[in-house]
Amino acid sequence: MSRITPGTTGIAPAYDVVVIGLGVTGTGVALDAVSRGLSVLAVDAHDLAFGTSRWSSKLVHGGLRYLASGQVGVAHESAVERGILMESTAPHLTHAMPMLLPLTSSVSVGQALLARSGFVAGDLLRRGAHTDRETLPRPRRISATEALALAPGLRSAGLRGGLLSWDGQLEDDARLVTTIARTAAGLGAEMRTRARALRATGTGVTLRDEITGVIAVVTARAVINAAGVWAGDLDADVTLRPSRGTHLVLRQETLPGLRTSVTAPVPGSTSRFVLVLPQPDGTVYVGLTDEPADGPVPDVPLPTEPEIGFLLDVVSAAFAHDLRRSDVVGAFAGLRPLLTVSANAGDGQTADLSRKHAVLTSRSGVVTVVGGKLTTYRRMAEDAVDRVVEESLLDAAPCRTRSLPLSGAAPRPVLARLEEDPRLVRRFGTDAALVVATARDVTRLPDDELLAPIADRVPATLAELVFGITHEGAADVGDLLDRRTRIGLVGSDRTLAVPAAERALALVAAASGR
Numbered sequence: 308m309s310r311i312t313p314g315t316t317g318i319a320p321a322y323d324v325v326v327i328g329l330g331v332t333g334t335g336v337a338l339d340a341v342s343r344g345l346s347v348l349a350v351d352a353h354d355l356a357f358g359t360s361r362w363s364s365k366l367v368h369g370g371l372r373y374l375a376s377g378q379v380g381v382a383h384e385s386a387v388e389r390g391i392l393m394e395s396t397a398p399h400l401t402h403a404m405p406m407l408l409p410l411t412s413s414v415s416v417g418q419a420l421l422a423r424s425g426f427v428a429g430d431l432l433r434r435g436a437h438t439d440r441e442t443l444p445r446p447r448r449i450s451a452t453e454a455l456a457l458a459p460g461l462r463s464a465g466l467r468g469g470l471l472s473w474d475g476q477l478e479d480d481a482r483l484v485t486t487i488a489r490t491a492a493g494l495g496a497e498m499r500t501r502a503r504a505l506r507a508t509g510t511g512v513t514l515r516d517e518i519t520g521v522i523a524v525v526t527a528r529a530v531i532n533a534a535g536v537w538a539g540d541l542d543a544d545v546t547l548r549p550s551r552g553t554h555l556v557l558r559q560e561t562l563p564g565l566r567t568s569v570t571a572p573v574p575g576s577t578s579r580f581v582l583v584l585p586q587p588d589g590t591v592y593v594g595l596t597d598e599p600a601d602g603p604v605p606d607v608p609l610p611t612e613p614e615i616g617f618l619l620d621v622v623s624a625a626f627a628h629d630l631r632r633s634d635v636v637g638a639f640a641g642l643r644p645l646l647t648v649s650a651n652a653g654d655g656q657t658a659d660l661s662r663k664h665a666v667l668t669s670r671s672g673v674v675t676v677v678g679g680k681l682t683t684y685r686r687m688a689e690d691a692v693d694r695v696v697e698e699s700l701l702d703a704a705p706c707r708t709r710s711l712p713l714s715g716a717a718p719r720p721v722l723a724r725l726e727e728d729p730r731l732v733r734r735f736g737t738d739a740a741l742v743v744a745t746a747r748d749v750t751r752l753p754d755d756e757l758l759a760p761i762a763d764r765v766p767a768t769l770a771e772l773v774f775g776i777t778h779e780g781a782a783d784v785g786d787l788l789d790r791r792t793r794i795g796l797v798g799s800d801r802t803l804a805v806p807a808a809e810r811a812l813a814l815v816a817a818a819s820g821r
């Protein structure tokens with residue numbers, strides 16, 4: 308039985324730590340706390356990865372961009388955490404991604420020299436973080452011929468070559484969150500979706516079961532608020548003002564043969580770029596924007612038409628083929644937190660938390676951890692749990708997550724030798740065999756039904772939908788299509804996949820009644 312379940316039925320009256328929010332930060336906190344020997348209840352009002360964590364660019368950043376603004380500490384921390392994810396805790400969910408900066412006529416020789424020295428500095432960050440060159444190769448200058456071989460659609464007129472560097476890419480951001488959640492649940496953390504925190508203090512929370520409406524009061528020795536851009540709803544001392552980042556989703560055939568991500572300069576700007584990011588599932592993301600998003604924080608932020616038009620224009624300027632609105636098969640937006648007043652500062656200062664994170668103890672005793680990045684979730688969790696261990700005098704072991712593999716993790720050579728379908732290995736690592744065995748056991752269907760793509764251009768399989776229900780707490784079609792898999796990022800694919808998701812739910816329900 309999965310310990311990731313919807314609602315509040317059966318939860319205990321008291322825990323050492325209650326965590327609010329099951330994005331990358333909250334699941335990371337739950338894993339950190341439970342692996343130190345603490346009892347943990349972690350809740351989300353909706354589902355795993357319901358918030359910002361599923362709307363990212365899906366990069367494991369080395370922190371290069373922070374060097375440019377002189378934030379050496381933040382850059383080093385990012386590079387260290389990237390190395391931990393790629394080499395120890397999640398090699399199955401991460402891979403090296405080439406990034407090409409095309410040297411076109413709009414990039415001056417001076418800008419190219421500056422960019423090149425930036426990439427060299429990025430490589431120094433990698434070395435400083437002790438990440439192997441096998442994991443992330445050195446940056447290098449490439450010829451126009453090689454640039455066009457990697458990105459055949461680029462405009463060739465005026466192209467004098469490119470700068471090729473490497474960073475980390477996630478298989479999928481929501482999959483990282485789900486895997487952290489499953490790892491925490493495997494160690495004994497109680498993970499509950501559809502459980503909304505209505506109120507929180509340093510000694511407990513009031514929860515509402517979003518399925519039954521039942522209210523539960525739980526006491527805790529510490530409460531950690533990891534509710535992302537919604538953190539201020541639970542803690543009057545925290546005020547966040549979000550900014551929206553939008554991505555487009557294209558089919559790979561729109562930019563045929565693309566084998567690298569491309570950093571496309573924004574025409575007329577010397578410092579702004581748009582990233583073109585091929586994904587492992589046959590799509591390409593184009594992002595991203597940065598627009599103020601004042602007013603109430605929506606459950607699901609929506610991209611605007613001007614943002615979509617801007618991204619299309621920038622990519623069209625870099626590629627020979629002009630992109631049209633009809634090439635856009637999906638678009639999504641996420642909210643970055645901007646902390647305007649902090650409990651500790653109390654002086655009205657603002658800080659952009661899309662770079663660094665903050666751990667704040669409010670007057671109510673709640674500890675809020677907010678900001679940062681997917682890449683640095685582990686460090687954020689460590690800092691938050693260190694804070695509550697110290698302030699609430701908890702009897703806890705030191706942090707272990709630096710070397711605690713997530714479920715399914717193994718060294719890359721071991722992953723390469725696994726016999727299961729490579730796509731399942733990329734998403735589940737050594738647990739790919741468990742996914743297949745569970746689906747066989749639960750459904751009693753033949754492999755050709757369980758392991759076939761569920762629709763044209765939708766590589767996800769019935770087996771992983773079944774596993775999403777049995778082991779990953781998926782409770783409905785939305786959980787399966789929008790978060791356990793990312794089929795929902797392309798609306799037309801989602802429509803095609805709904806029957807498979809409904810079938811998986813029916814098969815598991817029938818098996819539990821057997």
Ligand SMILES: Cc1cc2nc3c(=O)[nH]c(=O)nc-3n(C[C@H](O)[C@H](O)[C@H](O)COP(=O)(O)OP(=O)(O)OC[C@H]3O[C@@H](n4cnc5c(N)ncnc54)[C@H](O)[C@@H]3O)c2cc1C
Nearest residue numbers: 328330331332352358359360364366504535552680681682
């Ligand atoms: C556009 C964009 C692109 C990004 N790209 C990258 C990238 O490529 N790489 C990278 O490292 N980082 C990236 N980031 C940063 C990263 O995505 C975020 O820092 C991270 O996902 C934040 O996670 P979180 O868990 O703190 O918040 P969230 O993921 O938003 O999680 C908060 C959770 O709290 C829940 N919640 C809210 N209120 C309550 C309540 N009352 N009770 C219970 N639950 C509640 C919500 O349902 C939600 O699931 C990007 C950010 C943005 C905006």
